[in-house]
Amino acid sequence: MKHKILVARATFPDVVARLEQHFDVESNQGDQVFSPAELAERLQGKDGLFATLSERISAEVIAAAPALKAVCNMAVGYDNIDLAAASRAGIKVTNTPDVLNETTADFAWALLMATARRITEAEHWLRAGQWKKWRYDVLLGADLHGATLGILGMGRIGQAIARRSSGFGMKVIYHNRSRLPEELESGANHAGYVSKEDLLRTADHVVLTLPYSPQLHHTIGAAEIALMKPSATLVNIARGGIVDDAALIAALREHRIASAGLDVFENEPALNPDFLTLSNVVLTPHIASASEPTRRAMANCAADNLIAALGGRQPPNLLNPEANRKE
Numbered sequence: 001m002k003h004k005i006l007v008a009r010a011t012f013p014d015v016v017a018r019l020e021q022h023f024d025v026e027s028n029q030g031d032q033v034f035s036p037a038e039l040a041e042r043l044q045g046k047d048g049l050f051a052t053l054s055e056r057i058s059a060e061v062i063a064a065a066p067a068l069k070a071v072c073n074m075a076v077g078y079d080n081i082d083l084a085a086a087s088r089a090g091i092k093v094t095n096t097p098d099v100l101n102e103t104t105a106d107f108a109w110a111l112l113m114a115t116a117r118r119i120t121e122a123e124h125w126l127r128a129g130q131w132k133k134w135r136y137d138v139l140l141g142a143d144l145h146g147a148t149l150g151i152l153g154m155g156r157i158g159q160a161i162a163r164r165s166s167g168f169g170m171k172v173i174y175h176n177r178s179r180l181p182e183e184l185e186s187g188a189n190h191a192g193y194v195s196k197e198d199l200l201r202t203a204d205h206v207v208l209t210l211p212y213s214p215q216l217h218h219t220i221g222a223a224e225i226a227l228m229k230p231s232a233t234l235v236n237i238a239r240g241g242i243v244d245d246a247a248l249i250a251a252l253r254e255h256r257i258a259s260a261g262l263d264v265f266e267n268e269p270a271l272n273p274d275f276l277t278l279s280n281v282v283l284t285p286h287i288a289s290a291s292e293p294t295r296r297a298m299a300n301c302a303a304d305n306l307i308a309a310l311g312g313r314q315p316p317n318l319l320n321p322e323a324n325r326k327e
């Protein structure tokens with residue numbers, strides 16, 4: 001008999017068709033966002049879950065789904081899943097690393113450039129009919145070439161961002177939980193390791209790429225923003241909660257830093273409405289990995305993990321090898 005799985009949100013129809021070759025699939029192509037209670041209800045009798053970052057797989061949801069053996073997230077981040085509870089319940093958890101590195105790094109640059117050079121602000125100004133004449137000081141921004149780029153979180157995405165900076169002749173500094181090996185620092189990444197405080201004090205443009213965990217909640221708050229240059233740009237493509245949004249709003253409003261480019265927010269998609277009142281912030285709806293080929297690769301990666309996990313094989317991107325085997 002085929003294993004039963006739930007595909008929690010709409011995804012590429014060909015990926016659902018692929019999953020149907022292996023499993024008895026309940027798929028949510030109507031794209032309803034399930035409450036935790038609805039999710040627990042839908043998981044009754046399911047062996048596997050194809051999840052996205054929108055589903056909170058809490059200890060309660062896990063306890064309510066005794067048949068569950070695998071949760072395969074279509075995201076590299078997995079802060080939506082209580083990994084410890086899943087491991088205790090013998091549930092294998094996987095993510096989708098690597099397939100999104102380059103696309104996400106491209107987007108970090110797009111957001112950085114839009115923010116530093118005030119592109120969305122300029123377009124709003126133009127569309128509002130304010131462009132009456134050329135002026136020497138209209139919408140002056142910050143340079144990227146020759147500037148110092150600070151990357152907080154130097155994993156695979158951070159390194160892909162660093163590699164792209166050489167065309168701009170930038171100096172790259174980074175801070176990370178652990179320092180990169182010498183060959184990675186001096187090679188294509190050409191990045192120097194500094195403390196978080198030195199990074200914030202020195203960088204002209206700060207890009208956040210660190211994964212979220214409760215220990216990293218509000219890594220960038222009022223005290224950290226106070227260290228940054230008044231001319232600095234802050235870009236967050238990591239996760240909501242890494243930045244204290246209220247503190248950032250206050251700093252942007254008082255021009256204590258120049259600007260911010262944000263793809264992720266606390267409590268997204270319900271972002272703090274005060275962001276909408278500011279012209280020195282570029283806002284995008286968590287789309288850093290959203291190129292067609294990359295989202296498709298992520299969906300197929302999650303499907304590969306599910307097929308392996310329920311097929312009795314080691315999933316390629318297993319996050320919790322400590323999960324006791326559950327057949």
Ligand code: DGY
Nearest residue numbers: 053074075076077289
């Ligand atoms: C991830 O993969 O974690 C991204 O944030 C979702 O695109």
